[in-house]
Amino acid sequence: MAEPHRVVIIGGGFGGLNAARALRHAPVEVTLIDRRNFHLFQPLLYQVATGGLSPANIAAPLRAILEQQANARVILGEVSRIDLADRSVQLGGEPIPFDTLVVAAGAQDSYFGHDDWEELAPGLKSLEDATEIRGRVLSAFEEAELSEDLAARQSWLDFVVVGGGPTGVELAGAIAELARHTLKNNFRRIDPAAARIVLIEGEPQVLPSFSPKLRLRAQRSLAQLGVTLELGARVVAISPTGVTVRRGDEVTEIPARTVLWAAGVRANPLGRQIAEQTGTAVDRGGRLIVGPDCTVAGRPEVFVIGDLAAFQHGTERPLPGLAPVAIQQGRYVARAIRSRLAGREVPPFKYRDRGSMATIGRARAVAAVGPLEFGGILAWLAWLFIHLLFLVGFQNRLLVLVQWAINYFTRNRAARLITGEPAARFADLDLPAARAADR
Amino acid sequence: MAEPHRVVIIGGGFGGLNAARALRHAPVEVTLIDRRNFHLFQPLLYQVATGGLSPANIAAPLRAILEQQANARVILGEVSRIDLADRSVQLGGEPIPFDTLVVAAGAQDSYFGHDDWEELAPGLKSLEDATEIRGRVLSAFEEAELSEDLAARQSWLDFVVVGGGPTGVELAGAIAELARHTLKNNFRRIDPAAARIVLIEGEPQVLPSFSPKLRLRAQRSLAQLGVTLELGARVVAISPTGVTVRRGDEVTEIPARTVLWAAGVRANPLGRQIAEQTGTAVDRGGRLIVGPDCTVAGRPEVFVIGDLAAFQHGTERPLPGLAPVAIQQGRYVARAIRSRLAGREVPPFKYRDRGSMATIGRARAVAAVGPLEFGGILAWLAWLFIHLLFLVGFQNRLLVLVQWAINYFTRNRAARLITGEPAARFADLDLPAARAADR
Numbered sequence: 001m002a003e004p005h006r007v008v009i010i011g012g013g014f015g016g017l018n019a020a021r022a023l024r025h026a027p028v029e030v031t032l033i034d035r036r037n038f039h040l041f042q043p044l045l046y047q048v049a050t051g052g053l054s055p056a057n058i059a060a061p062l063r064a065i066l067e068q069q070a071n072a073r074v075i076l077g078e079v080s081r082i083d084l085a086d087r088s089v090q091l092g093g094e095p096i097p098f099d100t101l102v103v104a105a106g107a108q109d110s111y112f113g114h115d116d117w118e119e120l121a122p123g124l125k126s127l128e129d130a131t132e133i134r135g136r137v138l139s140a141f142e143e144a145e146l147s148e149d150l151a152a153r154q155s156w157l158d159f160v161v162v163g164g165g166p167t168g169v170e171l172a173g174a175i176a177e178l179a180r181h182t183l184k185n186n187f188r189r190i191d192p193a194a195a196r197i198v199l200i201e202g203e204p205q206v207l208p209s210f211s212p213k214l215r216l217r218a219q220r221s222l223a224q225l226g227v228t229l230e231l232g233a234r235v236v237a238i239s240p241t242g243v244t245v246r247r248g249d250e251v252t253e254i255p256a257r258t259v260l261w262a263a264g265v266r267a268n269p270l271g272r273q274i275a276e277q278t279g280t281a282v283d284r285g286g287r288l289i290v291g292p293d294c295t296v297a298g299r300p301e302v303f304v305i306g307d308l309a310a311f312q313h314g315t316e317r318p319l320p321g322l323a324p325v326a327i328q329q330g331r332y333v334a335r336a337i338r339s340r341l342a343g344r345e346v347p348p349f350k351y352r353d354r355g356s357m358a359t360i361g362r363a364r365a366v367a368a369v370g371p372l373e374f375g376g377i378l379a380w381l382a383w384l385f386i387h388l389l390f391l392v393g394f395q396n397r398l399l400v401l402v403q404w405a406i407n408y409f410t411r412n413r414a415a416r417l418i419t420g421e422p423a424a425r426f427a428d429l430d431l432p433a434a435r436a437a438d439r
Numbered sequence: 440m441a442e443p444h445r446v447v448i449i450g451g452g453f454g455g456l457n458a459a460r461a462l463r464h465a466p467v468e469v470t471l472i473d474r475r476n477f478h479l480f481q482p483l484l485y486q487v488a489t490g491g492l493s494p495a496n497i498a499a500p501l502r503a504i505l506e507q508q509a510n511a512r513v514i515l516g517e518v519s520r521i522d523l524a525d526r527s528v529q530l531g532g533e534p535i536p537f538d539t540l541v542v543a544a545g546a547q548d549s550y551f552g553h554d555d556w557e558e559l560a561p562g563l564k565s566l567e568d569a570t571e572i573r574g575r576v577l578s579a580f581e582e583a584e585l586s587e588d589l590a591a592r593q594s595w596l597d598f599v600v601v602g603g604g605p606t607g608v609e610l611a612g613a614i615a616e617l618a619r620h621t622l623k624n625n626f627r628r629i630d631p632a633a634a635r636i637v638l639i640e641g642e643p644q645v646l647p648s649f650s651p652k653l654r655l656r657a658q659r660s661l662a663q664l665g666v667t668l669e670l671g672a673r674v675v676a677i678s679p680t681g682v683t684v685r686r687g688d689e690v691t692e693i694p695a696r697t698v699l700w701a702a703g704v705r706a707n708p709l710g711r712q713i714a715e716q717t718g719t720a721v722d723r724g725g726r727l728i729v730g731p732d733c734t735v736a737g738r739p740e741v742f743v744i745g746d747l748a749a750f751q752h753g754t755e756r757p758l759p760g761l762a763p764v765a766i767q768q769g770r771y772v773a774r775a776i777r778s779r780l781a782g783r784e785v786p787p788f789k790y791r792d793r794g795s796m797a798t799i800g801r802a803r804a805v806a807a808v809g810p811l812e813f814g815g816i817l818a819w820l821a822w823l824f825i826h827l828l829f830l831v832g833f834q835n836r837l838l839v840l841v842q843w844a845i846n847y848f849t850r851n852r853a854a855r856l857i858t859g860e861p862a863a864r865f866a867d868l869d870l871p872a873a874r875a876a877d878r
Contacts, residue, residue, distance in 0.1 A: 036857065037577060037581065037855075037856065037857045038856050038857075051495075054493035054494065054495045054496070054854075055493065055856060055858065056493045056853060056854035056856055057493070059856050060853070061625075061853070061855050061856070063622070063625035063626070064625065064851065064853070064855075067624045067625055068624070073627040073628075075584075075585070076578075076581040076584075076585075076857075077585070092585070093585065093587065094587075127856070127858055128858060128859065138476060139515075142476065142515040145514075145515075146514070146515075146516070146531070146532065148532070148533075183502075185506045185507070186500075186502035186503065186506055187502070188512040393853060394845075395842070395845050395849075395851065395853045396853065398841060398845070399838060399841060399842070402837060402838060402841060403834070403838070406833075406834050406837070410834075412503065412834065414495060414499070414500070414503070414832060414834045414835065415493075415495035416476075416500050416503075417476065417477050417494060417495055417498050417500070417566070418475070418476045418477075418515075419494065419566055419567060420567065
């Protein structure tokens with residue numbers, strides 16, 4: 001009997017996990033490699049970052065998901081090298097050989113060449129990022145409560161979110177609700193509602209991928225929540241005390257002790273290895289320009305999907321880095337592998353845009369589904385429903401539902417814990433040493 | 440109008456929090472100081488450490504608990520100095536004056552002079568400890584799955600828990616269930632049930648504070664779960680590859696890559712400051728010997744309660760470091776303060792022992808309530824009920840109940856995430872650098 005066809009998948013995100021699951025009845029041997037032991041539901045990361053949900057609620061252990069799939073194994077590790085000539089990937093020990101490779105390694109935050117900004121303005125890509133941001137935001141209110149000096153106090157109540165895409169909008173809205181509602185009676189010296197939340201976006205409007213009507217609606221909702229918009233403004237500097245933005249020739253200083261980054265991503269560095277070995281072109285964000293069947297130039301056995309791929313066939317612009325794109329590409333790749341093994345033709349990948357939505361806060365969202373565009377509570381309920389539906393695992397769905405219901409009625413966010421090594425958290429900011437050691 | 444009486448409480452654990460809440464109608468100004476922004480329900484920490492619950496499920500933000508209590512404020516910070524002559528406590532900034540001081544600063548792990556063991560055998564006192572242990576236990580199975588070498592593989596499946604009190608018993612039982620049931624079909628190369636869990640206890644039996652009958656019952660339950668008991672054995676050395684124990688003259692080497700510490704605690708170092716300033720005696724664990732009214736020698740305005748106090752009046756041995764003792768002392772102190780302010784006599788503190796219980800695993804527990812002693816599912820249900828009852832916050836109760844129900848029926852532990860900086864986690868063990876960097 002012939003050896004089964006070996007499919008190696010790098011990355012257990014939306015793309016990689018869906019490819020693995022869709023191969024469950026295929027005559028192949030699937031190896032899923034991830035540096036984490038869980039699949040992360042990134043669209044809800046901002047709720048962990050603002051204390052509404054716990055990390056485990058939006059994560060599902062990969063081994064549990066694939067437990068019953070006999071043809072799949074999981075390896076916890078980080079791929080250091082892909083060798084296309086040898087058809088193998090390298091982790092710590094022996095190389096892992098493949099017949100087909102699916103690279104779904106995703107993206108990370110991009111600071112556009114200013115890597116020194118990362119410490120000052122953490123992004124929101126991992127669970128660690130989320131608990132770090134949660135700690136910074138909550139600690140800022142604590143610092144404000146401890147400050148004797150009025151100017152220092154307000155500087156701790158100044159928050160800046162850089163980036164007006166869905167993540168930035170959701171984060172800014174959630175911090176505003178945290179300050180105005182959740183923390184309302186929590187302090188004795190400060191009024192948390194005095195917090196100023198500024199959302200900076202380089203384009204003239206937030207949510208650039210949405211229609212002008214929905215963009216304005218989202219901006220109205222943000223304003224109602226008390227978020228200040230700085231539109232058409234580009235960040236030129238970030239310091240421990242604030243952000244400098246430029247709008248044309250005008251340079252403005254926005255004071256803030258807490259700055260969060262949601263402005264852009266770049267592809268996982270593994271993309272460069274594939275580009276070098278195949279001569280595949282990459283776009284500005286480091287994404288590999290893939291063919292109509294999601295493979296790279298001259299390597300029909302190498303699929304690249306999700307945030308690592310720039311797919312532009314039959315579409316005006318490359319497909320955006322969204323979960324539905326990765327999910328559909330993952331399933332497509334599994335179909336393509338099955339077709340090939342059966343000697344059938346592989347039709348090109350076609351993305352079905354089922355719409356997009358962004359939530360701004362309690363009962364506030366915008367949604368575009370086909371020709372329909374709507375906002376308010378209807379869009380918000382649709383958003384809740386879709387996110388619950390796509391969350392992996394019955395237990396996670398139930399726990400998130402219960403917490404959302406409680407959070408809706410009480411405006412509480414019970415997971416607002418400041419965790420991690422206290423001294424380390426502020427080590428990079430210019431706090432007096434004594435104060436940092438204190439917490 | 441006179442200034443209100445200022446009560447400063449150090450520590451938001453069971454003792455401090457209950458003192459603060461019981462003072463809600465008293466004509467005092469309460470300042471509760473904690474280095475954490477949440478109250479931690481320590482008895483369920485082992486469930487976080489084994490992936491059954493999320494950190495936020497057993498933590499409640501202190502500010503949320505005291506939100507409606509107008510006479511209480513919370514300060515996030517670590518007390519560096521207590522000055523009894525000046526009647527003030529020192530944090531980062533200005534000293535905080537008090538008229539009455541309640542010190543409920545708790546305890547930390549004690550390695551009996553072997554502080555170098557801490558890195559090799561983490562204890563279970565904080566949420567960070569719990570997620571650290573969770574990461575180590577789950578990573579050990581991952582390491583075993585990656586090992587080509589059979590001996591190395593087994594060494595990763597060897598776990599040692601040091602200490603046969605309730606925490607050690609609960610931890611060993613939970614790891615056994617994790618290995619035998621939760622992870623059953625999760626791996627392809629290893630059988631997680633091949634894990635060997637060894638519980639080391641210096642006394643001849645586990646749960647020394649329970650009756651001989653219940654101790655034997657607990658030992659039977661542990662054996663049924665597959666936990667190996669090493670009784671009457673004292674740890675003399677811990678290395679990255681195992682634990683050395685001595686039983687009389689006999690020295691045995693127990694191999695294990697993962698060692699967890701539940702063997703003893705010592706009082707918070709703040710106790711020493713009080714001892715030095717008052718001449719109060721301390722016991723072997725650093726606990727302050729308090730008077731019948733929980734105050735220290737010559738300082739009727741300084742109460743010491745909970746794990747920091749050694750209370751031995753009308754009892755054979757000092758009261759144990761358990762939640763019920765701290766809770767009752769906290770409430771007693773509040774009553775004492777109110778009585779004094781009203782010019783009434785303060786009766787001495789009297790502990791009402793309502794019984795004790797320990798859980799060993801699913802449907803397995805032991806309980807002693809007054810003259811009644813029982814085990815099995817009845818004790819386990821009583822344990823569940825009591826713990827739900829004492830958990831702070833409606834949301835936590837509901838979420839824990841839902842997860843326990845799901846965990847009971849599916850034997851799943853959905854919160855089995857490996858989080859934290861991967862490279863750092865193994866930095867202190869003698870892993871090949873490449874492997875450590877891998878994860």
